[in-house]
Structure formats: structure tokens, C-alpha cells
Amino acid sequence: MSSFTQLTRFSNYITGSYKALVHGRGHWFAPQICNYTRKSAEERLGIDKPKRPLTPFFKFMTQMRPALLAKNPGITSKEAIAWTSKHWQQLDSETKAQMLKEYEKDMEDYKKIKDIYESSLTEEQKADIKKLREEMAVAREKRKLKADFKELGRPKKPMSSYFLYVQSRKETFQGKNIKEYQLKMKEEWLKLAESEKAKYEKQALELMNKYKKDIEAWELKMITIGRTDVVRAKPVRDKKSKSIDKKQ
Incomplete structure (x- = not known):
């Protein structure tokens, strides 16, 4: 196993994953997020990219998730965010400060690993990532426009x-x-x-x-x-x- 792979796995273990938070929690946010937005360009290309650490609030959300779902199995994403935000505001300053300190340390580790990751990419991989990101951006704009058309009641083109x-x-x-x-x-x-x-x-x-x-x-x-x-x-x-x- 290469040193870069070890570092990447270590980073993913330490920092956690936004994907796991946003997409792996059952019905919290799932209705609002479509399948085609779940994977990054790197993931679609099979490139193991280091993941950013969770912010204190999102880390708090993952920690509170089991208890929240146990008490409210049918909770909506909007209600979950409101509940988490309320309890986050009530959290004592000492705990928040400790979580912030941990986050800053995780960010330092992430930046170092990210530098190693970026320097390890070949020119071909960089070009593939850039191209795919552009294609994904165009696709997002088309989906947004289609959603706007539907919301604004745009007349549909008739059949031939x-x-x-x-x-x-x-x-x-x-x-x-x-x-x-x-x-x-x-x-x-x-x-x-x-x-x-x-x-x-x-x-x-x-x-x-x-x-x-x-x-x-x-x-x-x-x-x-x-x-x-x-x-x-x-x-x-x-x-x-x-x-x-x-x-x-």
C-alpha cells in the first residue's frame, strides 16, 4: 500500500465524510437530494480524493442523529435541521470550543493530505476531472432551468x-x-x-x-x-x- 493511500484512508477515518452525513442517513435529507448529485467528479472517475472534515455543527448533527431518529423516526429534513440548530445553540461554550479546536486540527491534517493528493494527480487525471466538472455544471444548470420551467408553469411543447x-x-x-x-x-x-x-x-x-x-x-x-x-x-x-x- 502506497504512503498516499495510507494517508488518504487515515484522512477519511479522521475527518469523516459529508457524503455519509448528507446521503447516508435514511430519510433526513434524501427527498431533497437527487441521485445524480451524490457523486463528485473524482468519485465518478474512481479517484480516491481526501474528504474535508466536518464542521463542528455538522459533526454535532451526526452525533445527535441516532437519538433524534430513535425519538422521531418520521422526522422531516426541515424539522431535523430546526431541532439540531436549537440544541446546538443550547450547547455550552466549552464543548463548542473543544469541537472547534478539533476541527481546526483536522483541517490542518486535511490541507497537508490534500497537497499530497493534488501533487499525485497526473495531467490526464486533472484534465478528466476538469472536463467532468464542466459537464456536471452544465447538467446542473439544465436541471435547474427545467425545475424553474415547471415551477413557473411554462407551456409544454406539443407532441409531433x-x-x-x-x-x-x-x-x-x-x-x-x-x-x-x-x-x-x-x-x-x-x-x-x-x-x-x-x-x-x-x-x-x-x-x-x-x-x-x-x-x-x-x-x-x-x-x-x-x-x-x-x-x-x-x-x-x-x-x-x-x-x-x-x-x-
């Missing part, structure tokens, strides 16, 4: 004529293999008479026209309340106008 047809045939699925069913629907759509397709295309066009009006009204509302960040950079344009622009 093909998916309207698939929806009309959903009763034929009945637990079949999804891939086989998709292939079957595609074959049916390709063989469908043009007159039948026209019905779905007309319905899709009507829904799209309604969507355009709804989205424009919604965006005007967003602008008035100062949420220009959720407004599209470019307006919705139909395919016909795009083809005209290309010809010109």
Missing part, C-alpha cells in the same frame, strides 16, 4: 404527429417489450395512409399554433416579473419560415 398517433395506439401496448413496440409503431406509421396521417398532422399543427401563442404570452409575463433568464433567446419559428430563409 407521429407521437400523437402512438398515443392513440397506447392501448395496444399491454406490457409488450418497449423496443419491439416502438419498432411496430414506426412500421405502422410508415404504412399509414396519407389521408390518415393528415389527421394527425392537422392536430399537431393546431397544437403547435396554440403552443406558440401560449409561450409568447408566458414569456411576456416572465419579462414583467423580471425572469428574463427563462425567456428564449430566439422565438419559435415554423419550418416554412426557416425554409424560406434558406432559399433567400
Whole structure:
């Protein structure tokens, strides 16, 4: 076992883990935290990165957790934080000072181990970590925007004529293999008479026209309340106008 691995394991033993605190405690915060945010870039790449020590408050929270859950097994995350905060404030200054002293010592150890860890990374690992962090940041922004759209009631883009047809045939699925069913629907759509397709295309066009009006009204509302960040950079344009622009 390398000296770095020994140091890392020692660090993890001393400092504990935010992951264990935030994600390993059953239902405390689990409803508020999604699976895709649980792993860091290093963890996803299989790199053993030293973990920061818990602050005195979070360390206190882990210590109080068993007693709190024993008394209140159905407690929510909000109630748990309020309960812990209340008892933290009531904690005597001497105990807090001792916990702070321990934290400062743990931080000194962590910084030394972190320096060793960072110097041990290869250029390739650094590049992989940087790239993955950027991808994760973009993904977080997309999730945030999607959540904002839902909260602010953004109109949903309607289905295409093909998916309207698939929806009309959903009763034929009945637990079949999804891939086989998709292939079957595609074959049916390709063989469908043009007159039948026209019905779905007309319905899709009507829904799209309604969507355009709804989205424009919604965006005007967003602008008035100062949420220009959720407004599209470019307006919705139909395919016909795009083809005209290309010809010109």
C-alpha cells in the first residue's frame, strides 16, 4: 500500500465524510437530494480524493442523529435541521470550543493530505476531472432551468404527429417489450395512409399554433416579473419560415 493511500484512508477515518452525513442517513435529507448529485467528479472517475472534515455543527448533527431518529423516526429534513440548530445553540461554550479546536486540527491534517493528493494527480487525471466538472455544471444548470420551467408553469411543447398517433395506439401496448413496440409503431406509421396521417398532422399543427401563442404570452409575463433568464433567446419559428430563409 502506497504512503498516499495510507494517508488518504487515515484522512477519511479522521475527518469523516459529508457524503455519509448528507446521503447516508435514511430519510433526513434524501427527498431533497437527487441521485445524480451524490457523486463528485473524482468519485465518478474512481479517484480516491481526501474528504474535508466536518464542521463542528455538522459533526454535532451526526452525533445527535441516532437519538433524534430513535425519538422521531418520521422526522422531516426541515424539522431535523430546526431541532439540531436549537440544541446546538443550547450547547455550552466549552464543548463548542473543544469541537472547534478539533476541527481546526483536522483541517490542518486535511490541507497537508490534500497537497499530497493534488501533487499525485497526473495531467490526464486533472484534465478528466476538469472536463467532468464542466459537464456536471452544465447538467446542473439544465436541471435547474427545467425545475424553474415547471415551477413557473411554462407551456409544454406539443407532441409531433407521429407521437400523437402512438398515443392513440397506447392501448395496444399491454406490457409488450418497449423496443419491439416502438419498432411496430414506426412500421405502422410508415404504412399509414396519407389521408390518415393528415389527421394527425392537422392536430399537431393546431397544437403547435396554440403552443406558440401560449409561450409568447408566458414569456411576456416572465419579462414583467423580471425572469428574463427563462425567456428564449430566439422565438419559435415554423419550418416554412426557416425554409424560406434558406432559399433567400
